[in-house]
């Protein structure tokens with residue numbers, strides 16, 4: 001077992017944003033020096049709003065978001081049209097993509113192919129093919145390696161659309177999985193598999209608000225919580241995993257947090 005995940009805590013979501021920005025810019029610089037693009041997987045839920053605060057506010061002196069070099073994928077997506085209220089892509093589009101300043105460059109975004117909405121397995125397979133076309137030269141890699149995954153943590157400990165107790169958590173081969181019956185609506189979804197998530201170079205969770213404190217305590221302080229999807233990412237991603245949280249989200253958590261800094 002390597003080092004535990006990093007838990008960075010801040011007074012509020014807006015105080016968290018500059019440190020999250022710095023962390024993302026460091027991941028961006030390292031990816032660009034390795035292969036000239038920055039391959040990022042994004043979650044939906046509450047994450048895009050906090051991410052917008054980190055990415056869209058220019059601060060002095062610590063580098064720029066090089067949007068034109070970003071390749072954005074979805075860590076999970078709901079099987080709905082891209083303009084549907086439940087679509088993670090729509091959320092990211094409205095919170096972030098539509099607000100990128102003119103002249104700052106546009107990322108290459110990979111949404112789901114809505115031709116396959118009626119067949120969720122096919123939707124997952126097609127998204128996996130998209131990943132293969134980007135990450136795997138001639139099928140030569142076992143798993144895609146995202147430069148950064150930016151993830152949420154649900155109040156039940158789910159991340160992406162990997163829910164507690166799901167047999168999908170045991171998947172070891174497929175990169176993208178279908179969920180026909182998600183416990184959280186909407187029921188039909190696709191998600192990156194756990195091995196893909198934990199293979200990422202860097203993995204960052206963002207969890208804010210008092211509504212997350214019970215699950216944070218479980219994930220960080222209990223053996224049962226370490227078996228929840230977020231706990232499993234912590235265990236296998238080890239020191240590559242960082243959490244950006246606000247104080248209300250870790251109220252009562254014993255696991256040591258670094259407060260107010262990266």
Ligand SMILES: O=C1O[C@H](COP(=O)(O)O)[C@@H](O)[C@H](O)[C@H]1O
Pocket residue numbers: 042043044045046047076077088151152153154155158159160161184
């Ligand atoms: O359903 C989902 O929920 C999780 C967690 O959302 P949050 O609102 O509690 O932050 C999210 O990360 C995932 O992308 C989404 O599909």
